[in-house]
Amino acid sequence: MVPPSAVRRPFALFASLLAIALVLAGCASTGSRSSDAGSAAAWTYTDATGATISVDHRPTRIAAFADQALTLFSYGITPVAVFGRVPVKTDSRFADFDLSKTTIVGNEYGEIDLEKLAAAKPDLIVTGIYPTDRKGTLDTTQPDYGITDLEQQKQLQAIAPIVTVKVGGAGQDVIDANVKLAEELGAKPDTIAAAKKRFDDAAARLTAVAKARPDIEVTQMYADADGVYLVKPDDEPVTQLYKSLGVNLTDLHPDGEYYWDKYSWENAHQMMTGDVLLVNVEGYQVADLKKQATFADDPALQAGQVYPWIDAALNYSAQAEQMTKLADLIEKAKSVV
Amino acid sequence: MTSSPPLRRTRGTGWLAAAAAAAGVVLVAVASLALGSDHLALAAVFERLLHPREDVGAIVWGSRVPRTVLGALVGACLGIAGAVMQGQTRNPLADPGLFGVSAGASLAVVVGVYTLHTTSPTLILVLALVGAIGASMLVFAVAALGRGLASPVPLAIAGTAISALFAAVTSFLVLSDQTTLAAYRVWVVGSLSGRRLDDLGVVLAFVALGLVLAIANIRALDSLSLGMEVARGLGESLLRARLIGLGTITLLTAASVAVTGPIGFVGLTAPHIARRMVGGRHARLVPMSAVVGAVVLLASDVIGRMIGGRAEVSVGVVLSVVGGIAFVAIVRHGRMAAL
Incomplete structure (x- = not known):
């Protein structure tokens, strides 16, 4: 549930000077790259934007934006560098993975330490790209996700080619795209198959639970002093996935604005149709929600069916875990609306 | 901004202005209760007002009543702070934020959120109050260490400098x-x-404390409007007058910023409108600025509620648009009342 926003940063000039220095330094030491056995053949990949990326060997040293890094980790590939939108060290989604061999080169949107990134010697950088509308339009005149501007994107490309994964449309498609990339990068088929098994089992259980409890409506939201933001299930790949498995997700205005529907606190009663509320961890939690007089009547809030919710990455294991959590919540939920 | 005497305007217009102000307050208060992003029928609003228990969803008592009260309060505080600020500095373009109060509140909120990782409204409110007071004391100390406090200029310069510093850290x-x-x-x-x-x-x-100080500052503001030399000749203690003025501005602006976040234009425009209605004598100008501030803020909030669809447009955004246009109109429509 990351709004596809690009945040401008003032460090571009400094960063560009640094990048020039790094590129010059890199030129002096061409040919010193290590090449593993089995990855000597040239590697090409066509990414979400249609760009074909070629590397003279299969990339083994990969830098990635947090969401894509999580996915690579889950398929047994340890990235050499990772940059996040929030501090990577405290990002609970990384708790299951060993970060000791990975350099953290960014802890906020667009803040990438180019020097550290270059020092990690990546031969490929992986990040996401978000569509700008419901049709899935990818605006390649804008920087890829996690990157401040095209200037910074150029600086990254000077270090290593960038591959993008589209984060939009059907959740299954995003998962598949992530798997395909992981396979191309040498993920072991056994590892992927094992993760897929967990995913399929969790999906089957979620489907069964959703079918048994069609009365339980689930609302995925974010709230702050201005009001409530409702995720539109068809616009967010994760919710699209759950919806496709039969989960009854709040979807009051499928048309209109892309991605979010915003309600003032005065209008919050219009969206109180959910029995279970999944509230984004970055906004108001139960205590603050209870203090909003116009939200105090919310049936799910009164029934204690409000849960903090993270943006789980779109890979088999993260989604298996998240879907199991969701199935548990739906299973034990009381219908309150 | 010539040096024509500010104590103009005749007695007769006083009652008229008071009546207009009272009517304005009643009108916007009713509008603020009656209108919102949830389009309740007028009769339903009235019914809910009279019977709080039947206020399903707390729309009237949980949303409109609080924001009407708070809007009027914040508007009044900003209006008074603006009038005192303009009187103190003898500058018609002085905003209550000039002494660093808003910048201090912003910095405290950001530091608090950054270190404590909280978004709790109560904590943010307390942080804003602490930051506003802290910034004001710092500005005062810097000005006092420098060229002294008799003139408002060192205060304004210190305020601008510290605002800039705080804004950079923020x-x-x-x-x-x-x-x-x-x-x-x-x-x-x-x-x-x-x-x-x-x-x-x-x-x-x-x-409450800010209001007491504002009332205590009124006579001195009238003297100050004649210039520092005359004020001193009239037996005014300039240091005392500055201190009380700074206290008024700090307390009232801090209270406003804590409730709504920093809001521009009200502190700047309300005293202008008030001055056109009742003239420059502060015994009338200060209360009228309070009333005009409340009316302007509430009216802007009501507009914001009506133009956001299911959501709303924040009063701060409405004020930067409407307030900006209104201010240009005031400046262009005849000359500004002189200070």
């Missing part, structure tokens, strides 16, 4: 942490949405 923190940025972005716009009356106790203490 941007640095905000830009280096996404969560802080999100919380700050919501707060800095200036809004009456989601505010509650429950946290108001400490704010009311600030307002």
Whole structure:
């Protein structure tokens, strides 16, 4: 549930000077790259934007934006560098993975330490790209996700080619795209198959639970002093996935604005149709929600069916875990609306 | 901004202005209760007002009543702070934020959110109060160490310098942490949405003290409007007058910023409108600025509620648009009342 926003940063000039220095330094030491056995053949990949990326060997040293890094980790590939939108060290989604061999080169949107990134010697950088509308339009005149501007994107490309994964449309498609990339990068088929098994089992259980409890409506939201933001299930790949498995997700205005529907606190009663509320961890939690007089009547809030919710990455294991959590919540939920 | 005497205007217009002000307040208060992003029928609003228990969803008592009360309070505080600020500095373009109060509140909120990782409205309110007071004391200390306080210029310069410094630190923190940025972005716009009356106790203490100081400052403001030399000749203690003025501005602006976040234009425009209605004598100008401030803020909030669809447009945004246009109109429509 990351709004596809690009945040401008003032460090571009400094960063560009640094990048020039790094590129010059890199030129002096061409040919010193290590090449593993089995990855000597040239590697090409066509990414979400249609760009074909070629590397003279299969990339083994990969830098990635947090969401894509999580996915690579889950398929047994340890990235050499990772940059996040929030501090990577405290990002609970990384708790299951060993970060000791990975350099953290960014802890906020667009803040990438180019020097550290270059020092990690990546031969490929992986990040996401978000569509700008419901049709899935990818605006390649804008920087890829996690990157401040095209200037910074150029600086990254000077270090290593960038591959993008589209984060939009059907959740299954995003998962598949992530798997395909992981396979191309040498993920072991056994590892992927094992993760897929967990995913399929969790999906089957979620489907069964959703079918048994069609009365339980689930609302995925974010709230702050201005009001409530409702995720539109068809616009967010994760919710699209759950919806496709039969989960009854709040979807009051499928048309209109892309991605979010915003309600003032005065209008919050219009969206109180959910029995279970999944509230984004970055906004108001139960205590603050209870203090909003116009939200105090919310049936799910009164029934204690409000849960903090993270943006789980779109890979088999993260989604298996998240879907199991969701199935548990739906299973034990009381219908309150 | 010539030096024509400010104590113009005849007695007769006083009652007319008072009546117009009273009518304005009643009108916007009724509008603020009657209109909102949820389009309740007028009869239903009235019914809910009379029978709080039947106020399903707390729309009237949980949303409109608090924001009407808070909007009027904040508008009045900003109006008074603006009038005192303009009187103190003899500058018609002085804003209550000039002495660093808003910048201090912003920095405290950002530091608090950054280190404590909280978005709790109560905590943000307390942080804003602490930051506003802290900034004001710092500005005062810097000015006192320098060229002294008799002239408002050192205060304004110190305020501008410290505001700039605080703004730089604020941007640095905000830009280096996404969560802080999100919380700050919501707060800095200036809004009456989601505010509650429950946290108001400490704010009311600030307002009460600020009002006492404002009243105590009125005679000195009239003397100051004649120039520092004349004021001194009239037996005014300039240091005392400055201190009380600074206290008024700090307390009232701090209270406002704590409730809504920083809101511009009200403190700047309300005294202008008031001055055109009742003239420059501060015994009338200060209360009238309070009334005009309340009317302007509430009216802007009502507009914001009506143009956002299911959501709302924050009063801070409405004021930057409407307030800006209104201010240009005031300046262009005849000359500004002289200070």
